[in-house]
Amino acid sequence: xxxxxxxxxxxxxxxxxxxxxxxxxxxxxxxxxxxxxxxxxxxxxxxxxxxxxxxxxxxxxxxxxxxxxxxxxxxxxxxxxxxxxxxxxxxxxxxxxxxxxxxxxxxxxxxxxxxxxxxxxxxxxxxxxxxxxxxxxxxxxxxxxxxxxxxxxxxxxxxxxxxxxxxxxxxxxxxxxxxxxxxxxxxxxxxxxxxxxxxxxxxxxxxxxxxxxxxxxxxxxxxxxxxxxxxxxxxxxxxxxxxxxxxxxxxxxxxxxxxxxxxxxxxxxxxxxxxxxxxxxxxxxxxxxxxxxxxxxxxxxxxxxxxxxxxxxxxxxxxxxxxxxxxxxxxxxxxxxxxxxxxxxxxxxxxxxxxxxxxxxxxxxxxxxxxxxxxxxxxxxxxxxxxxxxxxxxxxxxxxxxxxxxxxxxxxxxxxxxxxxxxxxxxxxxxxxxxxxxxxxxxxxxxxxxxxxxxxxxxxxxxxxxxxxxxxxxxxxxxxxxxxxxxxxxx
Amino acid sequence: xxxxxxxxxxxxxxxxxxxxxxxxxxxxxxxxxxxxxxxxxxxxxxxxxxxxxxxxxxxxxxxxxxxxxxxxxxxxxxxxxxxxxxxxxxxxxxxxxxxxxxxxxxxxxxxxxxxxxxxxxxxxxxxxxxxxxxxxxxxxxxxxxxxxxxxxxxxxxxxxxxxxxxxxxxxxxxxxxxxxxxxxxxxxxxxxxxxxxxxxxxxxxxxxxxxxxxxxxxxxxxxxxxxxxxxxxxxxxxxxxxxxxxxxxxxxxxxxxxxxxxxxxxxxxxxxxxxxxxxxxxxxxxxxxxxxxxxxxxxxxxxxxxxxxxxxxxxxxxxxxxxxxxxxxxxxxxxxxxxxxxxxxxxxxxxxxxxxxxxxxxxxxxxxxxxxxxxxxxxxxxxxxxxxxxxxxxxxxxxxxxxxxxxxxxxxxxxxxxxxxxxxxxxxxxxxxxxxxxxxxxxxxxxxxxxxxxxxxxxxxxxxxxxxxxxxxxxxxxxxxxxxxxxxxxx
Numbered sequence: 001x002x003x004x005x006x007x008x009x010x011x012x013x014x015x016x017x018x019x020x021x022x023x024x025x026x027x028x029x030x031x032x033x034x035x036x037x038x039x040x041x042x043x044x045x046x047x048x049x050x051x052x053x054x055x056x057x058x059x060x061x062x063x064x065x066x067x068x069x070x071x072x073x074x075x076x077x078x079x080x081x082x083x084x085x086x087x088x089x090x091x092x093x094x095x096x097x098x099x100x101x102x103x104x105x106x107x108x109x110x111x112x113x114x115x116x117x118x119x120x121x122x123x124x125x126x127x128x129x130x131x132x133x134x135x136x137x138x139x140x141x142x143x144x145x146x147x148x149x150x151x152x153x154x155x156x157x158x159x160x161x162x163x164x165x166x167x168x169x170x171x172x173x174x175x176x177x178x179x180x181x182x183x184x185x186x187x188x189x190x191x192x193x194x195x196x197x198x199x200x201x202x203x204x205x206x207x208x209x210x211x212x213x214x215x216x217x218x219x220x221x222x223x224x225x226x227x228x229x230x231x232x233x234x235x236x237x238x239x240x241x242x243x244x245x246x247x248x249x250x251x252x253x254x255x256x257x258x259x260x261x262x263x264x265x266x267x268x269x270x271x272x273x274x275x276x277x278x279x280x281x282x283x284x285x286x287x288x289x290x291x292x293x294x295x296x297x298x299x300x301x302x303x304x305x306x307x308x309x310x311x312x313x314x315x316x317x318x319x320x321x322x323x324x325x326x327x328x329x330x331x332x333x334x335x336x337x338x339x340x341x342x343x344x345x346x347x348x349x350x351x352x353x354x355x356x357x358x359x360x361x362x363x364x365x366x367x368x369x370x371x372x373x374x375x376x377x378x379x380x381x382x383x384x385x386x387x388x389x390x391x392x393x394x395x396x397x398x399x400x401x402x403x404x405x406x407x408x409x410x411x412x413x414x415x416x417x418x419x420x421x422x423x424x425x426x427x428x429x430x431x432x433x434x435x436x437x438x439x440x441x442x443x444x445x446x447x448x449x450x451x452x453x454x455x456x457x458x459x460x461x462x463x464x465x466x467x468x469x470x471x472x473x474x475x476x477x478x479x480x481x482x483x484x485x486x487x488x489x490x491x
Numbered sequence: 492x493x494x495x496x497x498x499x500x501x502x503x504x505x506x507x508x509x510x511x512x513x514x515x516x517x518x519x520x521x522x523x524x525x526x527x528x529x530x531x532x533x534x535x536x537x538x539x540x541x542x543x544x545x546x547x548x549x550x551x552x553x554x555x556x557x558x559x560x561x562x563x564x565x566x567x568x569x570x571x572x573x574x575x576x577x578x579x580x581x582x583x584x585x586x587x588x589x590x591x592x593x594x595x596x597x598x599x600x601x602x603x604x605x606x607x608x609x610x611x612x613x614x615x616x617x618x619x620x621x622x623x624x625x626x627x628x629x630x631x632x633x634x635x636x637x638x639x640x641x642x643x644x645x646x647x648x649x650x651x652x653x654x655x656x657x658x659x660x661x662x663x664x665x666x667x668x669x670x671x672x673x674x675x676x677x678x679x680x681x682x683x684x685x686x687x688x689x690x691x692x693x694x695x696x697x698x699x700x701x702x703x704x705x706x707x708x709x710x711x712x713x714x715x716x717x718x719x720x721x722x723x724x725x726x727x728x729x730x731x732x733x734x735x736x737x738x739x740x741x742x743x744x745x746x747x748x749x750x751x752x753x754x755x756x757x758x759x760x761x762x763x764x765x766x767x768x769x770x771x772x773x774x775x776x777x778x779x780x781x782x783x784x785x786x787x788x789x790x791x792x793x794x795x796x797x798x799x800x801x802x803x804x805x806x807x808x809x810x811x812x813x814x815x816x817x818x819x820x821x822x823x824x825x826x827x828x829x830x831x832x833x834x835x836x837x838x839x840x841x842x843x844x845x846x847x848x849x850x851x852x853x854x855x856x857x858x859x860x861x862x863x864x865x866x867x868x869x870x871x872x873x874x875x876x877x878x879x880x881x882x883x884x885x886x887x888x889x890x891x892x893x894x895x896x897x898x899x900x901x902x903x904x905x906x907x908x909x910x911x912x913x914x915x916x917x918x919x920x921x922x923x924x925x926x927x928x929x930x931x932x933x934x935x936x937x938x939x940x941x942x943x944x945x946x947x948x949x950x951x952x953x954x955x956x957x958x959x960x961x962x963x964x965x966x967x968x969x970x971x972x973x974x975x976x977x978x979x980x981x982x
Contacts, residue, residue: 007544008542008543008544008545009512009541009542009543009544009545010509010540010541010542010544010545011512011522011540011541011542012507012522012523012540013522013523013540014523016540018501021500021502031502031503031504032503032504032505049501049502049503049504049507049554050500050501050502051499051500051501051502052499052500053498053499053500053501054499054500054501054545054552061545063540089744089745090745092745093745093746093747096619096622096623096745096747098623119611119612119744120610120611120612121610121611121612121614121615121741121744122615122744122745123612124612124613124615124616124619125615125618125619125744125745125747127616128587128615128616128619128620128623129619129623131587132587132589132619132620132623132624133623250612253580253610253612253613253616254580254581254583254584254587254613254616255584256584256587256616
């Protein structure tokens with residue numbers, strides 16, 4: 001049926017088409033069922049709402065998600081037809097029942113997620129089945145293949161393309177903006193795409209955004225990498241792994257992270273980015289996602305899946321007992337990074353050491369440094385400020401300014417030690433929660449600055465940390481939460 | 492924030508509020524997040540969409556689901572505020588991780604489902620966890636309690652209120668319209684609420700609707716029962732178990748039916764209806780939902796949970812290897828029922844026998860007949876046509892006419908035996924699928940009429956069944972599907 005599009009600027013978070021109730025009846029389609037919308041520029045599947053008062057029988061209201069995807073103009077005609085049944089719901093049911101899925105079935109599920117044939121609820125069933133019934137290595141391999149084949153690639157080719165990934169959950173663990181300039185200063189090509197914060201105080205993309213642009217098109221990214229051999233951009237809107245992007249949206253509802261999806265998500269993005277050598281940082285410890293044993297088992301799976309796709313992967317188990325660095329929050333973390341690159345006296349040495357170690361692993365994995373000599377090379381590039389120069393180059397290519405003054409937030413509250421003692425725990429999850437309430441990641445200057453780390457002594461009334469906020473209300477909420485959940489334990 | 496309601500006749504299948512993009516920004520609420528909508532008549536939680544072109548900054552478009560619930564008039568003002576965080580998502584996450592939930596947690600989940608605080612995807616996570624991780628008897632008990640306490644009751648009180656339930660999946664298993672008149676003719680009060688077809692060709696409500704009204708308010712139902720001591724109505728819109736109604740919507744997506752939810756769903760509806768004595772028919776067999784062993788284990792659970800709520804439950808394992816009766820489809824099944832009540836010569840004797848047996852169990856369970864004498868009493872009421880008189884009374888009270896002429900559908904196709912042989916299987920699922928394609932349950936006269944049952948001999952070219960349809964296109968599709976999946980096996 002040919003219907004005239006009315007664009008009312010509707011945004012629904014998913015493709016939604018509003019049909020006149022009469023028209024829906026004629027098409028024999030019901031609320032919450034699915035229709036194909038076809039324009040000159042392609043096809044998309046949409047959920048159906050109906051209405052009587054906002055359109056006539058020959059019109060259709062399309063949500064912005066559809067208008068953008070099909071580049072539809074107001075009053076343009078589109079063809080609307082009932083979407084056929086999908087087999088993939090049946091395959092998800094099989095997985096819920098504990099049946100192992102073959103390649104064709106996983107491919108059907110992933111491509112139906114991308115083309116919007118499956119609802120969020122159906123995707124939730126899939127995630128739950130992945131989580132509870134787990135997936136075999138074969139299934140994870142098919143997942144990666146399907147996610148890659150339904151996405152775009154960066155289209156950058158080189159004999160060696162280096163990459164790194166840190167598993168999330170550790171506050172302040174902002175090593176990427178140090179590792180990328182160090183390694184690319186050593187001559188490595190490193191087109192790094194990162195995420196924004198999902199449940200943490202800041203993602204790498206949020207931090208870099210404090211001083212430069214991070215949203216670019218694939219073409220623009222290729223140009224940046226051509227110019228400076230590296231980049232530090234947001235990967236979210238590039239469409240490298242659109243199935244994974246949708247699955248992550250559904251995972252967020254319960255903050256679930258099935259191992260199979262974690263593996264597939266990371267490996268597929270590396271494959272789509274064209275990476276050849278990847279170092280993966282798996283922080284383990286008390287308030288981290290994994291214990292050391294779990295981390296080691298996960299590391300082996302990374303290597304095994306990576307091999308199937310021609311990736312050289314080295315996984316490193318790192319300390320995840322407490323936050324890394326002093327700053328937590330986009331701007332506070334960027335201040336830490338710049339102080340390390342500038343080799344200022346009061347720079348956070350734990351962040352520096354970890355970044356040097358990860359850089360060393362990349363330099364050795366790619367053969368840029370001989371076995372056992374990576375750290376030395378990384379340290380030389382950092383101390384000589386060659387890495388700082390490289391960083392400024394990259395930031396400039398991303399239309400930013402590394403020398404920009406980074407002002408702290410106006411409102412703050414100092415947390416002081418109630419007594420003499422020793423700090424025995426700084427809980428990552430609780431620190432993250434307080435930083436988010438203070439305004440992170442949307443308020444770039446909000447967050448927490450730590451003066452102390454675990455195993456350090458404090459005396460009564462000594463400052464342990466400061467909470468920064470851009471509004472007095474948010475500061476008040478952060479104070480309240482801090483006092484309630486007590487992220488720092490002193491003995 | 493006070494906003495003026497614009498009702499544009501939007502129906503979205505769930506409560507949706509469209510805010511002007513600017514207003515959403517001011518409220519600090521994003522697409523797909525939730526707001527409280529408060530009017531003079533109550534409060535509801537709604538999902539947020541945003542728009543620019545269909546409303547101004549001081550207006551809000553509410554979907555019909557909200558308008559109806561809060562009885563809002565056009566241009567009325569409502570208070571809109573951001574909905575707080577819910578703990579229940581966290582509890583669902585615990586269940587996914589395999590943790591047993593206590594009473595408070597299950598209560599929180601169920602009441603958040605009813606008040607729309609949880610999305611369909613979050614409910615899907617809960618259903619998946621119920622299915623894969625199963626639930627303890629304690630958890631199921633809490634489920635029943637929570638579902639009942641968040642719903643309405645029929646408000647009918649009597650020393651004995653009899654009820655029955657047949658687990659679905661068996662084509663033509665339409666015993667309720669026979670059991671209800673037989674038992675109420677014996678003096679029992681039997682206010683029976685039934686469902687419409689979800690995945691089958693017809694539900695009891697669909698069949699009864701072929702000759703009477705089935706949609707009544709709770710008050711109207713009470714009046715019917717006062718008058719004739721029984722009813723056969725649709726339970727779907729009465730709000731007896733609104734949490735279960737929403738969960739069933741999500742289960743349908745994958746056609747999943749976790750045992751815990753099946754138990755809780757049936758028991759909670761019986762409790763809300765005020766039932767005291769319940770017979771549950773569990774068909775077991777080849778193409779039924781359960782094997783005999785599974786059926787027996789399920790039956791014990793029914794009795795155990797029922798006891799907690801003061802219900803006397805008797806479960807009966809019945810034959811589920813093939814369809815019951817001859818007609819499959821709302822009108823064809825009603826013809827079977829009436830031919831049994833009228834004691835016509837060509838009535839389906841398997842349906843008669845099963846209905847007499849279930850009636851006997853109810854008569855004995857309630858003490859209306861002595862142990863071992865229930866069948867005799869039921870048979871007497873049927874043969875003497877006292878049950879037929881009672882049936883006509885009930886149908887009349889439901890504004891119907893039991894003597895209405897029930898015309899078969901105009902288009903039909905006879906399936907004949909390709910050779911001499913014996914029928915060894917009639918698959919319930921396949922027969923259902925063909926009946927649905929032929930137009931069931933929306934087209935009341937569509938469906939299948941069986942001339943033969945399992946273990947009967949056929950000769951070449953003898954009619955096995957006829958497919959009826961109200962349109963030649965649907966008949967064609969049904970023919971195609973029949974030939975593809977071959978629901979009848981002859982050896």
